[in-house]
Amino acid sequence: MKRVLTFLLLAVALGAVSFTPAQENAFKYPFQNPNLTIEARVNDLVSRLTLEEKVAQMLNAAPAIDRLGIPSYDWWNEVLHGVARTPYKVTVYPQAIGMAATFDTTSLQVMADYSALEGRAIYNKAIAEGKSGQRYVGLTYWTPNINIFRDPRWGRGQETYGEDPFLTAMLGRAFVRGLQGDDPKYLKAAACAKHYAVHSGPEPERHVFNAQATNYDLWDTYLPAFEELVVNAKVAGVMCAYNAFRGQPCCGSDVLMNDILRNQWQFTGYVTSDCWAIDDFFKNHKTHPDAASASADAVMHGTDIDCGTDAYKALVQAVKDGKITERMIDVSVKRLFTIRFRLGMFDPVALVKYAQTSPEVLESAPHKAHSLKMAQQSMVLLKNDKNTLPLKKNLKKIAVIGPNANNPIAVLGNYNGTPSTIVTALQGIKNKVGSGTEVVYEQATTFTKDTLLVYTNISSQLSFDGKAGVRAEYFNNRDLKGEPVATRQEPAINNAWQEGETVVGSMKAYNFSARYTTDYTASATGSITLEVEGDDGYRLLVDGKEMLNAWERNRWGAKNFKLPTKQGQKYRLVLEYVQREGKASVQLRAGNFAKTGFKALANRVKDADVLIYVGGISPQLEGEEMQVNEPGFNGGDRTSILLPRVQTEVMKALKATGKPVVFVMMTGTPIAIPWEAQNLPAIVNAWYAGQSAGTAIADVLFGDYNPAGRLPVTFYKSDSDLPPFGDYTMDNRTYRYFKGQPLYGFGHGLSYTTFQYDQLEVPKSSRVNSPVPVRVRVTNSGKLDGEEVVQLYVSKQVPGYKTPIRALKGFKRISLKRGESQVVTFELRPQDLAVISQDGSAEYEAGTVQISVGGSQPDAQSKKSRKTVEGRMALVK
Template sequence: MTQKLMMLLTVGVVVFLSACQQPLVKKVATKHEASKYFNDPVITHKVDSVLSMMTLDEKIGQLTLYSSGWDKTGPSMNENYINDIKAGRCGNIFNAFSPDYNRKLQKIAMEQTRMKIPLLFGYDVIHGQKTIFPIPLGEAASWDLKSIQKTASAAAAEAAAAGIQWTYAPMCDIARDPRWGRVSEGAGEDPYLGSKIAAARVHGFQGTDLASDTTVVACVKHFAAYGAPEAGRDYNTVDMSERKLRDVYLPPYKAAVDAGAGTVMTSFNDLNGVPATASHFLMTDILRKEWGFNGFVVTDYTAINELVPHGIAKDDKDAAALAMNAGVDMDMQGGTYSKYLKELLKEGRVTQEEIDNAVRRVLRIKFRLGLFADPYKYFSNKREKKLTYSKYHMALARQMARESMVLLKNDKETLPLKKGQRIALIGPLADSQRDLLGSWHAAGDWKINKTVKEAMVEQFGKSNIRYAKGCDLRGDNRSGFASAVAVARRSDVVVMVLGESAEWSGEAASRAHINLPHIQSELLEAIHKTGKPVVVVLMSGRPLALDKEVPMTDAMLEAWFPGTEGAPALADVLSGKYNPSGKLPMTFPRITGQIPIYYSAKNTGRPYTKTGKEQKYRSRYLFTPNTPEFAFGHGLSYTTFSYSAPKLSTVRLQMGDTLHVSATITNTGNYDGTEVAQLYIRDMVGSVTRPVKELKGFRRIFLKKGESKTVTFDLTMNDLSFYRKDMTWGTEPGDFKVFVGGASDNVKEAAFTLVK
């Protein structure tokens, strides 16, 4: 090719891309609109036009994602990756979150590459960028969809200003084994609650205008069933029926896709013998053909390479072919597409159509984000400075942390703490800054956090707080016990902040036993023996097994890892400035041996019911109750609530109609408070066995002291549907029970019949 021809081609590309700068459609996809929005004809035309001018190497570059690293001076990058960007062999970067540095990389793509296609920058913005909100499991405990959407929106705004356009969230994995460390990143055990939260987070990240400089594109992860690894061990194998997959694990992913999520990430696990990254069944049959998803699919970190140790590919080249054939568009960090796609195409093991379709999907997202219109709009030091730790974001963080906290126990109205009480503050987490943020806290700076000790002094006065650490999180050093006991004896009430290190949950952080470390439990026992009222505040990234500790406490509050403003929020709750309203999104077992334990279990042919008589040949343990320590949906308040029996609009519901369920809730205590009313159903007889309870609705309602309100739920045919014996989705006529109450194990019931 002559130099003159090359110059003409370059000019042509620049002229064409300039023509693509006109504003794009900005309406965000809502349920069932995602496919229509992705297939916008204007964007499709632009994508196809760009694609038609790309070389094969440039196309493969758009399917390649590499990580930026960090050294002592800040962000840095492997020189080979820089050269790949210049050559058009790398079109996407992750783990770079500096406006200045990202601008430099974008400048390379826009000034030194032939096609001048903007880079896409991704990062793990899981529960905040710099202003850190409670871990997702904690946010789920709020059951407040509006607040969850707001925190995702705030996180997106901060991330976008830092040069990030793509977040690897929400995690939509249902998890029923709290040994698995990544339960901290999800919404718990229930597909209905998980689906609502998944959609809320997608809408929060992506907003009403994906081309805005305050929104980022969401990535639904980890597809699929990553939350069900054998033995609760991260990355482990998953084996389940298709019925269980569709009933329990797929709904939150689908809800996120229906909400318009632009990207999906493959999971590390195999599913019924096929690793997700090589699963045509997941990536093409379900995701694209059934659900109509037309965004792009990215692997998790080196997941294509890991097909080799999985034993399904003989080498990386074989793995790349399997992933591309399955419908995986982008290779995160593994370099397999970059190295082998050209060869594989020549050999006929992948097709040009597969490669072109993958590139189309990537380019479509870049157009939707407005990157072609302004490649530099996401890099703004001024906007980052304005948004980071802003008054609004910090207030939102404090409110979300308050809402996430769950009052598990409160005997004799130990909480809220009384004015003027002498408070002993004890425990290894009482003066920790770092642990408040939890795992995956993006660019959050733990050094700006107030500790619980500092927040308590601020809330209650220095003269009323007596502090002693007592012990470390783990180990056998009991040298601090004596001073802790002495402090407790000189006080009116003891607040102990116990639990996990932030590093004990998250990725690669599974625990074989989820009890408190023995040193903390022994410290609690020593304090309990003083006879002082004991309040235990738990910080953790998962439900804990607390059968030994619960009897030694007068009150217990689950605070999770509550984020940047977590300590002041905790002080607000302990003082009564805020009345707790959180409800558990995941069951707390008594002991680890009960796992998996969840509220929506099936009845079995020999169900155990406590009758006072011996029931030997029943589904039970010999020396431990079947029941959990704290059930799904459980959460107390400083006030009390009573529920009337549910009233139904009819007891004979015609197929196709909607059932209206109402109940009156009264605040019968001495404080104003918020209650989360929960609606459950049970299908009494089905063509396949059905759960004993299924969540189908919830309402957060605020009631003043003595006030009553009636809440109404609408049960549709979709709520009554399931995958029947022949695996078709739909309803079956028959008898149902309806339950309304404040927790899955504290409900009142009514009954109706669904008739043809």
């Protein structure tokens, strides 16, 4: 029988499309037959499961069902800007907000396609190595994050495509299509639109927050991107958010889940909770008394997976108690297996072309080249007075200064993988100018303080039991319990692993703990500062006394304290570490703090031809639910959008030298830089640009790439421009409703050449609910070849309706040689000209529509210089 089954599977792989009844009998179960429909196979499989087996499949870590030959599978995986958190080396692209700054759907779709290929290679490799049930090797990716970046203080805004619903929808659609592929039967990978919905901070309150939004804001701002991905892009999955919406947890929302997602949009894919969100029902929102009630309600609202907890295990008792029927459990389990069958997980490798993807695609040359291309495309030239940029390559001396100049963590953003090579800004500049130019570097300050820990190598002063180094004990649990699985001597405490990577022996970097013990012998009387940096948690004891405690979840957090010392005295250091999920790292450093003298710094670099300051902020400060104790930051969010004052003070000192100061700003969120905008000649916003960030920065600074990135978010002038963070109304938020004057507006970005617009063609009138063609001619009127992002904005005022000041409804990134012209065409969809009523419905009303097309939003200056052109059209019924 086994030989017959093998023959039949081979026949399917070679193109057989049907079986005789006798041949089909060779399959033990119908669900194993690739010739049946996926629906028939799923129905057969689920009919064979016990209630307990069904419920277990609804956890993110779904166990194997050995009696049916179903392997274990962990749904939890990420691919925000390249495959994330995998133990294998991968290509890392710019952070999502940087990719949004490209305004290029084609580039984003290619990036998603390449990432899916790398994900397939990882999945195939994991199967070959017996790791198929491990987290971060699966094919179900919980990306893209299409939440609207409504407030610049939100630390996770870096994961989004910005503040505009249309831009987010179009980029999200391109991502989904690239990731999921175009095979008529099989998904290349499964995308997941998150976090559904009305979710954008504050991070410290996300497990308890009750978002309130009007129907107008819900349908005008928060839902359009989700609707586009669900209805048109056919995204495979949706993740419901932590917070509540109108008093109900999002994963149990009548409005969001039942009415809109499942009924109005007819979504048939799977829904996963955000991780630990089901526990929030009864632990934080207090809307349910216990796990059974919460789980039953979430499933009845269409939430198929409980991520991160085992709350759904209570569903077995919930069925027995009549809180939910087994038939409702079946609906969820069928959705889940449908995705796995669509991914080809139960079919022969020869039948699924993606299952044949080779590990050679990991970090392949085309992928690395595309990472560089997107990094170049993402660079936004904010200011360039008197053609300060591009710089000449034959300068005698360049000073590169600042906390991000040589920071490999910053360029990778968050939710990232690990590439083999990272190019920082400093290295990129050195590579660009070569040995003929002296490049000097000083960090100068931290992101927020004017003191630096000057590190000392203390490895020679560490010993344990008479042997140099540190005793390391590793435990295969989070609590340092029982006997260690391995004990060994290590030269120092400096370790980093991706989740799932081998730590020691057979132990993987997943839910483990470690204890490092050593004696430090002081070389002098005085003091030394001990600093620990790690991800996730740690605590440091000195002579049995706890001196540092960051045991609870701590993302890239560094803590330090000053230890008084006596020469020759030994101090017992015990560093305990725990890893829960994601990356694992722990490092012990030592040194002494030194205050930076800004005048002295300026005096040291004043002989340079140009001073390049690389600052901003970092994913070490902003991100998801972080523990950060720095001024201006809280829980991963920002309490102020101003650039940390210490960085402005450094740049003031540098400007006083009289030498040109170029500010390269890395960030995932908008930063207010009023002094810099007024006083510095050139500013480049470089985001977190991925593994080739430094190369792209240098290419722009020295003119080998003409920048054309555009801001996908508004850069405001000050904190006073912002409404309260927790207010989810859109009044005076984003360029669509902000009534003030921004520092740099949405869509802003300069070039080393100039472009002019003319010959705008807009119909004089058009019937409502009809497509509208728009044409415009764009000319590169400058002296250099370059790229332009052509942007189309619509303004429409209708009595009795609230409308945005203007709204982006079309964009195209084009390349023009100097003197070249191109006619760019758009077709406005009927919904692009609709208005949203107070009840949230789209209405197609008559009225006058103003259409603006240009390289930015329209203003008096852009219209005068022909950088934008405008036309009017009458909509009639």
